[in-house]
Structure formats: structure tokens, C-alpha cells
Amino acid sequence: MEKMQQIVGRARAAFRSGRSRPLEFRIQQLKALERMVQEKEKEILAALKADLNKCGHNAYSHEILGVLGELALTMEKLPSWAAPQPVKKNLLTMRDEAYIGYEPLGVVLVIGAWNYPFVLVMQPLIGAIAAGNAVVVKPSEVSENTARLVAELLPQYLDKELYPVVTGGVPETTELLTQRFDHILYTGNTAVGKIVMAAAAKHLTPVTLELGGKSPCYIDKDCDLAVACRRITWGKYMNCGQTCIAPDYILCDPSIQSKVVENIKATLKEFYGEDVKSSPDYERIINQRHFKRVKSLLEGQKIAHGGETDEASCFIAPTILTDVSPESKVMEEEIFGPVLPIVTVKSVEEAIEFINRREKPLALYVFSNNKQLIKRVISETSSGGVTGNDVIMHFFLSTLPFGGVGHSGMGAYHGRYSFETFSHRRACLIKDLKMESTNKMRYPPGSQKKV
Amino acid sequence: MEKMQQIVGRARAAFRSGRSRPLEFRIQQLKALERMVQEKEKEILAALKADLNKSGPNAYSHEILGVLRELALTMEKLPSWAAPQPVKKNLLTMRDEAYIGYEPLGVVLVIGAWNYPFVLVMQPLIGAIAAGNAVVVKPSEVSENTARLVAELLPQYLDKDLYAVVTGGVPETTELLTQRFDHILYTGNSTVGRIVMAAAAKHLTPVTLELGGKSPCYIDKDCDLAVACRRITWGKYMNCGQTCIAPDYILCDPSIQSKVVENIKATLKEFYGEDVKSSPDYGKIINQRHFKRILSLLEGQKIALGGETDEASCFIAPTILTDVSPESKVMEEEIFGPVLPIVTVKSVEEAIEFINLREKPLALYVFSNNKQLIKRVIAETSSGGMTANDVIMHSVVPDLPFGGVGHSGMGAYHGRYSFETFSHRRACLIKDLRWEVVNKLRYPPGSMEMMHL
Numbered sequence: 001m002e003k004m005q006q007i008v009g010r011a012r013a014a015f016r017s018g019r020s021r022p023l024e025f026r027i028q029q030l031k032a033l034e035r036m037v038q039e040k041e042k043e044i045l046a047a048l049k050a051d052l053n054k055c056g057h058n059a060y061s062h063e064i065l066g067v068l069g070e071l072a073l074t075m076e077k078l079p080s081w082a083a084p085q086p087v088k089k090n091l092l093t094m095r096d097e098a099y100i101g102y103e104p105l106g107v108v109l110v111i112g113a114w115n116y117p118f119v120l121v122m123q124p125l126i127g128a129i130a131a132g133n134a135v136v137v138k139p140s141e142v143s144e145n146t147a148r149l150v151a152e153l154l155p156q157y158l159d160k161e162l163y164p165v166v167t168g169g170v171p172e173t174t175e176l177l178t179q180r181f182d183h184i185l186y187t188g189n190t191a192v193g194k195i196v197m198a199a200a201a202k203h204l205t206p207v208t209l210e211l212g213g214k215s216p217c218y219i220d221k222d223c224d225l226a227v228a229c230r231r232i233t234w235g236k237y238m239n240c241g242q243t244c245i246a247p248d249y250i251l252c253d254p255s256i257q258s259k260v261v262e263n264i265k266a267t268l269k270e271f272y273g274e275d276v277k278s279s280p281d282y283e284r285i286i287n288q289r290h291f292k293r294v295k296s297l298l299e300g301q302k303i304a305h306g307g308e309t310d311e312a313s314c315f316i317a318p319t320i321l322t323d324v325s326p327e328s329k330v331m332e333e334e335i336f337g338p339v340l341p342i343v344t345v346k347s348v349e350e351a352i353e354f355i356n357r358r359e360k361p362l363a364l365y366v367f368s369n370n371k372q373l374i375k376r377v378i379s380e381t382s383s384g385g386v387t388g389n390d391v392i393m394h395f396f397l398s399t400l401p402f403g404g405v406g407h408s409g410m411g412a413y414h415g416r417y418s419f420e421t422f423s424h425r426r427a428c429l430i431k432d433l434k435m436e437s438t439n440k441m442r443y444p445p446g447s448q449k450k451v
Numbered sequence: 452m453e454k455m456q457q458i459v460g461r462a463r464a465a466f467r468s469g470r471s472r473p474l475e476f477r478i479q480q481l482k483a484l485e486r487m488v489q490e491k492e493k494e495i496l497a498a499l500k501a502d503l504n505k506s507g508p509n510a511y512s513h514e515i516l517g518v519l520r521e522l523a524l525t526m527e528k529l530p531s532w533a534a535p536q537p538v539k540k541n542l543l544t545m546r547d548e549a550y551i552g553y554e555p556l557g558v559v560l561v562i563g564a565w566n567y568p569f570v571l572v573m574q575p576l577i578g579a580i581a582a583g584n585a586v587v588v589k590p591s592e593v594s595e596n597t598a599r600l601v602a603e604l605l606p607q608y609l610d611k612d613l614y615a616v617v618t619g620g621v622p623e624t625t626e627l628l629t630q631r632f633d634h635i636l637y638t639g640n641s642t643v644g645r646i647v648m649a650a651a652a653k654h655l656t657p658v659t660l661e662l663g664g665k666s667p668c669y670i671d672k673d674c675d676l677a678v679a680c681r682r683i684t685w686g687k688y689m690n691c692g693q694t695c696i697a698p699d700y701i702l703c704d705p706s707i708q709s710k711v712v713e714n715i716k717a718t719l720k721e722f723y724g725e726d727v728k729s730s731p732d733y734g735k736i737i738n739q740r741h742f743k744r745i746l747s748l749l750e751g752q753k754i755a756l757g758g759e760t761d762e763a764s765c766f767i768a769p770t771i772l773t774d775v776s777p778e779s780k781v782m783e784e785e786i787f788g789p790v791l792p793i794v795t796v797k798s799v800e801e802a803i804e805f806i807n808l809r810e811k812p813l814a815l816y817v818f819s820n821n822k823q824l825i826k827r828v829i830a831e832t833s834s835g836g837m838t839a840n841d842v843i844m845h846s847v848v849p850d851l852p853f854g855g856v857g858h859s860g861m862g863a864y865h866g867r868y869s870f871e872t873f874s875h876r877r878a879c880l881i882k883d884l885r886w887e888v889v890n891k892l893r894y895p896p897g898s899m900e901m902m903h904l
Contacts, residue, residue, distance in 0.1 A: 057897025087850035098848050103833055105856070182857065194652055201648035204641060204660070206861040211655075224884040234894055271895040281895035367884070374881060382554055385878035393880055397549055399538035400878035405556070406633065410657040412876065425863065427836035427851035429844055430825060433675040433818070443685055444722040444732035446508030 007164050008136060008179040011107045014161035015134040021104060023082060027075050029129050029158055034071045036157040037064060044118055047145040051117060052239060053284040062239070063119040066396070070123055073398055073415055074130045081419045084428070097430040102423040104132030106182035111173070111196070113187040114286055115242040117143035121150055124185045125163070127418020134162045138176060141169045142286055181205050183422055190407050208411030208421050210244070211404050212334045213361035217247035217391065218351045218377060220368035221256055228367040228389070229263030233271065235391030237318045240283040241338040245363040247391050248335055251351040254344040261304045261320055264340070268318050276317050277310070285314040285337060294337030297330040326354070348373055352380045360406035365391050384408050458615045459587060459630040462558045465612035466585040472555060474533060478526050480580050480609055485522045487608040488515060495569055498596040502568060503690060504735040513690070514570040517847070521574055524849055524866055525581045532870045535879070548881040553874040555583030557633035562624070562647070564638040565737055566693040568594035572601055575636045578869020585613045589627060592620045593737055632656050634873055641858050659862030659872050661695070662855050663785045664812035668698035668842065669802045669828060671819035672707055679818040679840070680714030684722065686842030688769045691734035692789035696814040698842050699786055702802045705795040712755045712771055715791070719769050727768050728761070736765040736788060745788035748781040777805070799824055803831045811857035816842050835859050
């Protein structure tokens with residue numbers, strides 16, 4: 001489509017003008033974004049409600065708060081992040097200036113996802129702007145209200161040519177991916193991640209892929225089950241299970257399985273009341289396709305709690321499955337829904353083995369009073385990130401990089417890591433033309449020189 | 452080929468055994484590599500001589516010395532590099548343990564190049580071992596003597612299953628690339644770089660691509676030309692121009708063009724004597740194919756110096772071309788040979804514009820007494836790395852990352868950056884089960900009023 005070429009071409013010309021490079025400009029754009037989030041809070045919350053039935057409280061704390069925090073952090077730290085970093089010198093370079101310079105890459109592409117549709121375009125966008133790039137933003141068309149809003153709002157607050165929004169579905173995204181970018185950050189699933197990387201390979205474009213996987217949650221016998229289960233319930237069923245770092249499934253000893261179910265049940269009542277369907281805090285599945293997908297995972301399973309569904313409203317009740325077989329469908333792919341399988345294991349060794357037979361997940365959780373056990377699970381497994389004795393929370397510490405490994409992704413961002421992801425780290429050595437005599441050793445003619 | 456699958460499978464099983472993870476094991480393997488380099492120095496130098504006619508001193512200082520330094524640095528620093536890095540916490544995490552843990556990725560693939568065939572497999576290998584991985588090494592078949600030697604030596608010194616060497620050409624490499632790795636570091640050209648990345652995409656394997664490009668060298672009127680030209684001559688003609696960060700072409704004012712030629716001429720005589728062909732310090736073109744490729748770049752050019760060739764010995768004399776047209780063939784691709792085009796520009800603005808019209812190079816050089824001018828060129832261009840008032844040298848500062856940008860590559864390595872390239876940086880947050888009351892705000896049922904507190 002000529003249109004994509006034009007949009008990207010305009011962004012590139014705007015980048016070449018050099019106006020996105022001065023820190024003052026970048027901070028001014030970030031300030032405008034901050035104003036946008038504050039002034040349009042109502043509209044943003046309304047879009048999130050329309051897309052995912054996210055209530056104001058959840059939408060604010062999961063999407064808006066994080067964005068405001070990232071903006072404040074970035075505006076404060078940008079001068080120090082962007083400053084040249086001197087490096088240790090050696091004997092040869094004692095007199096020289098040696099440093100790493102951070103430079104914009106050029107025109108970068110941010111592809112958002114539908115589950116946290118606002119923050120998942122905003123947070124990468126903030127880092128990309130901070131690093132001095134032009135940014136093409138492609139929100140997920142699945143969360144169509146938020147996509148439409150982002151497309152309306154960004155041009156009202158930001159430089160229109162430097163930061164265009166492109167909307168559309170698979171054909172538009174495919175066309176967009178034929179264009180040349182200097183970095184692509186994609187959030188979504190593994191299958192499309194491969195397509196994005198393959199497209200990027202044609203232009204030698206580096207990529208950051210924030211994908212998913214089945215994030216395991218091991219509950220040790222030695223732990224405060226009530227607290228553990230409350231935290232797990234919060235992270236599992238927020239956004240109706242549609243969180244890339246939700247605890248996907250539980251591993252625990254058979255002897256505590258029913259206690260786990262009881263505790264989660266009790267917490268669910270605390271959180272959502274007797275009638276989950278009428279709780280304003282409980283979201284909906286994004287669309288019919290995913291509703292059907294998640295529902296089909298229940299087939300043949302032992303439903304210990306929940307299982308109620310309503311197709312018309314894409315409602316699936318918080319559900320727990322017990323004695324789940326590792327070979328069943330629900331244990332094949334990332335669930336991305338409010339269905340929590342429990343697979344019983346007889347020891348932490350078995351749990352570790354179980355986890356290691358599968359692809360490296362985006363997150364891993366382990367609950368135990370025994371810190372040694374926690375450290376052991378960490379050292380004998382791998383995952384994008386880990387939280388011990390809670391879920392989700394490593395995502396919210398901005399000094400920790402957020403990203404996957406293996407099939408759960410490559411690269412990382414958040415805070416300073418966003419800035420670095422969208423920058424080129426240029427090695428710079430500035431010598432002078434004096435002291436030429438010190439170079440004599442390196443010039444021919446040679447003989448067995450002893451160094 | 453079943454063979455590739457077996458080799459990689461064995462490496463993966465060896466990795467899964469867990470034996471490459473303890474730091475003691477990794478350091479022991481690195482120590483063995485160090486012994487190998489020291490004990491087999493003669494054989495390594497002989498292979499480099501056979502492949503590229505590299506003289507002893509050149510081979511030693513360009514390949515062996517660097518490897519020994521990297522080994523010493525890595526063995527010394529590994530405990531600190533591998534240690535968990537605590538991160539600054541916020542109010543919510545005050546009581547918690549928050550840190551970045553460095554973990555091996557698994558089985559990584561290192562694909563070497565033919566121009567510095569020893570160091571370009573060894574340096575990545577060192578980083579990959581240090582990070583705790585199993586490593587499949589694929590030396591370039593073009594530098595066949597060094598490839599053969601690496602294939603013989605590594606199994607004599609290192610764990611045979613963890614660190615496998617695979618030899619062969621395009622068919623073998625293509626087969627190897629169908630296997631699944633946890634990281635691939637490739638050194639070579641952009642065409643094959645694309646193929647490597649496309650193959651990696653099928654498995655979602657992250658890649659580090661060390662590619663090339665036309666590294667420009669701007670010489671300002673205000674500079675000590677004799678010194679500048681000596682340094683440029685050294686970096687350009689070492690290894691017969693076959694260096695990924697060699698100054699590819701010169702940009703300078705027309706008024707100093709002939710002085711530049713004179714100075715380089717004088718330096719060449721200093722370096723290689725009257726008869727370059729008989730100087731032991733002057734290398735050769737790797738093979739006939741590249742010889743022909745470079746020879747063809749001379750067609751229609753004004754040869755100010757050199758131009759002599761001898762196909763039988765793959766000899767091409769140090770050559771300078773003047774008044775080169777930006778549209779000519781020699782200005783299209785990376786030269787990778789001892790041919791130095793000079794393109795004249797009337798100002799530093801024109802030089803910057805010229806550079807920016809082209810793909811981002813792996814290296815950029817600028818010579819000037821005027822530091823402001825240097826800083827300006829840096830600020831208004833981009834490149835993998837750069838050195839001012841010299842060439843090559845940014846690649847030997849241990850704390851500088853070495854890598855490209857755009858078509859010159861992605862990712863970086865050397866020293867600590869090698870270790871990080873071959874590691875996973877895992878975000879770890881360890882809380883405890885107390886203080887649950889602190890979490891009340893985050894749980895439903897919620898209210899908007901609480902949020903605006």
C-alpha cells in the first residue's frame with residue numbers, strides 16, 4: 001500500500017530533519033504525552049471499558065498509573081541516560097577520550113497487543129521518543145476502541161510526522177512490515193513473533209519480542225497458603241486471565257490441592273462477591289474467538305470451581321481445574337483466560353523437571369517460606385523473570401528489565417531498558433595526533449616483537 | 452544431515468547435565484583454552500600464514516595477543532560479571548530482594564569469518580563459555596587451514612560434548628542453521644547475515660550479527676597529515692585490506708588530495724620497503740574469487756599508486772585511487788582489499804552528507820586537530836563505532852562494546868559485552884508472605900477514589 005510507504009517515509013524525513021534529537025524536544029513531547037493522559041483520562045478509561053470491560057479502578061491502576069510513572073521517570077532520568085558514558089581506559093588509551101554514546105536508531109515500529117492496549121503502546125512509545133527516534137505506532141485492532149482513541153489522540157498532542165499511528169488488521173500490519181524500520185518492538189504471541197522477526201530479517205532490523213508462554217506457579221507445602229492463594233488469585237484473574245505474566249497453571253503437592261482450591265474460592269468471593277458476573281471488577285474475554293478458544297480448554301476437565309460461561313457477553317467465570325493431566329489441551333498452549341489448572345507434583349524436583357521439559361516461560365512463580373527452596377527453583381530453571389511469593393510484581397519495578405527468553409521473547413524494556421533498546425550504543429575513541437612514537441611498535445616492518 | 456542434529460543434540464544433552472554452569476568449570480575450560488593458545492602458538496601462526504600469508508608478528512599481535520588478553524580479562528572478571536546484580540528498589544519493594552540474575556542461554560552457535568579466522572571464533576567462544584553455555588563453533592571454510600586446526604585443537608583441550616566444532620561450506624552451514632540454538636553470533640557479510648537471521652526467526656533465536664560496510668575516513672585540512680596518513684596506511688593495508696573495520700575510503704578536500712597520496716606512499720615504503728611483494732609483513736588476498744572481485748574494482752579508475760597484481764599468488768599491491776566518482780563500482784560495496792579510493796569533498800558538511808546518504812558503516816574515522824569538528828561529525832552521523840585521529844583502535848579498548856548498527860550489524864560483544872550477549876538477564880523479585888495488609892489497595896473490590904490518593 002502506497003499509504004504505508006508514505007507514512008513511514010514521512011517519519012523518516014522528519015527524523016532526518018534532526019528535530020527529534022535535542023533532549024529538550026524529546027522531553028517536550030513526553031510532557032505532551034503526560035498532559036494527554038491526564039486530560040483524556042475519562043476517554044481512555046471508557047475505551048478500556050468498551051474493549052475489555054475493565055472497570056475504572058483496574059484500568060487506572062493497570063494502565064494509566066504505570067504510564068504516568070514511566071513518563072515521570074523518563075523525563076527525570078533522560079539527561080543522565082542520554083549522556084555519554086566514559087569507560088575505563090587502559091595503558092594505550094590513557095590520554096584519550098573513550099566513551100559510549102547513545103544515539104537514536106531512526107524510525108522504529110511499536111506493535112501493541114490487545115490485552116493491555118493502552119500501556120502496551122504507550123510504554124514502548126515513551127522509550128522510543130526518549131531515545132530520539134521517530135515512532136510508528138500500530139495498536140492492536142482487536143482492542144478496537146483503544147486503537148481508535150490512540151489514533152485520534154496522539155496527533156493532537158505529539159509531532160504528527162514523527163509519531164504517526166497506523167491502524168488496521170492483518171493485511172495492514174503485513175504491509176507495514178515490508179517497510180524498513182531501525183527497530184521493531186512487538187508484543188503478542190509466538191507465532192506472529194516469528195513472522196515479525198522474519199520480516200525484520202529482510203532489512204536487518206533488530207527486534208524486541210515480548211511474547212508469552214505458560215508461566216508456572218509452584219506452591220510449596222511450607223507456605224502461608226491463604227496469603228499465597230490470595231496473591232495468585234489476584235494475578236490470575238485480573239483482566240480475566242488475559243495477562244502475559246499471569247500465573248498460567250499451578251504445580252503443588254496432591255495433599256494441598258484441595259486447600260489451594262478452597263483458599264482461591266474464598267478469595268474470589270472476597271474480590272468479586274457472590275455473583276462474579278455482576279461484579280464491576282471482573283472483566284470479559286476480548287472477543288468470541290478467544291471465548292471459544294478458552295471454553296474448549298475445559299472439555300474433559302475436572303472443574304473444581306467455576307466453569308460458567310455466557311457467549312453473548314464473552315463471560316467465563318473464574319475457573320479452577322484439578323488433577324489436570326500434563327498431556328491435556330489446557331496444558332499445551334498459554335491459556336490467556338480465567339482458567340487455572342492444577343497439576344500435582346510430589347516434590348520440588350518433580351516441579352523443576354516439569355517446568356524444564358517445556359519452553360522457557362515469560363514469568364515463573366514460586367511460593368514458599370523456605371528461601372533456599374526459592375533460590376533453588378530459580379537456579380534450576382529459566383524464565384523471562386521471576387517473582388517469589390507473589391505474582392506479576394517484578395513487572396512493576398522499573399529498575400528490572402522486562403522481557404522473555406527462548407519462545408517467550410528476546411530483548412527487554414521498561415525504564416532505562418526502553419531507552420537502551422531504542423538506542424544505538426556507539427563506541428567512541430578520540431585520540432590526538434601527538435605521541436606518534438608510542439605507535440611505533442604496531443607498524444611494520446616487524447620482527448618477533450616482544451610485547 | 453543426521454550428523455548436525457546429533458552434534459547439536461549432544462551439546463544440548465551436555466548442557467542439560469548442568470556441568471557448564473559452575474564458575475569453576477567455566478574457568479577451568481578457559482584456562483585450558485589459554486594453554487592451547489600458548490602450547491600451540493606455532494601451529495596457529497602456521498595456519499594463519501598458510502591462509503592469509505600473515506607474518507608471525509602480525510598474526511601474533513592481531514590474533515593471538517587479543518585472545519590471550521580476552522582470556523585473562525574474562526577469567527579475572529567472571530565472578531563479578533556472573534554475580535546477581537541488585538537493583539534499586541522502590542517503596543513497594545523496600546523489604547524485598549530485587550536483582551538481575553545472569554543465566555546461560557543453552558546451546559549457542561558461533562560462526563566465524565575468514566579474515567581473522569582465529570580470533571573471530573575464539574573471542575565469541577570465550578564469552579559463550581564464560582556465560583555457561585554449550586557452544587557449537589563453525590569456523591569459516593574459506594580460511595581452511597585455520598578451520599582444520601580449530602577442529603583438531605578444541606577437542607584436545609575442551610569438553611568434547613559441550614564445545615563442538617563443525618566444519619564445512621555452504622551446505623553444511625545451511626543444515627546447521629536449521630537446528631535450534633539459543634543464540635547465534637555470526638561474523639561476515641550482510642547478505643548472509645540476512646539468511647542467518649531468517650533461519651534464526653524460525654526458532655525465535657536471538658542473533659548478534661557482526662557485519663560490515665564502507666567505513667569512511669574523513670581527513671580535515673587542519674590536521675597533521677603525515678601522522679594521519681601513517682595511521683590510516685597501517686589500518687588500511689593490514690591483512691591486505693581484509694579487515695571489517697579498515698578505513699574503506701577517504702573523504703578530503705581536493706587541495707590536500709595529492710599530499711595525502713604522497714604521505715601514504717612514503718609510509719608504504721617505510722612499512723613494506725621498495726618491493727612490497729617481497730615484504731614478509733604484507734598479506735595476500737584470501738583466494739582467487741576475492742582477487743578477481745577486487746581487481747574488477749580498479750577498472751576505469753585513476754590509479755595514483757599501486758595497481759600491480761599477480762593472480763597466481765593472489766597479490767594486489769597497496770593501491771590508491773584518486774578523484775573517485777561516488778557512483779563508481781568501487782564505491783558501491785565494501786572493498787575488503789588493499790584499494791583506497793579518495794573522494795573529494797569541499798567541506799565537512801559535504802562529507803557528513805555523503806556519509807549519511809549511505810548505509811550506516813561498522814566504523815567511522817575522522818582526522819582533525821579540531822575537536823569541535825570531530826564532535827560534530829560524531830553527532831551528525833552514525834556508525835557501529837568510531838575512532839578519531841586513528842583507525843581500528845576503538846575495537847581494542849576492552850570496555851567498549853564492539854558491534855554494528857543498521858546494515859553493519861546488531862548486538863555487540865568483546866569483554867563483558869560478550870558475557871552479556873550470551874547470557875539471559877533474568878529479572879528476579881523475592882518477596883515474603885508477610886505484610887499482606889500492604890497489598891489491600893491492589894485487590895478488588897476497588898474504587899476510583901482510592902486510586903487518586
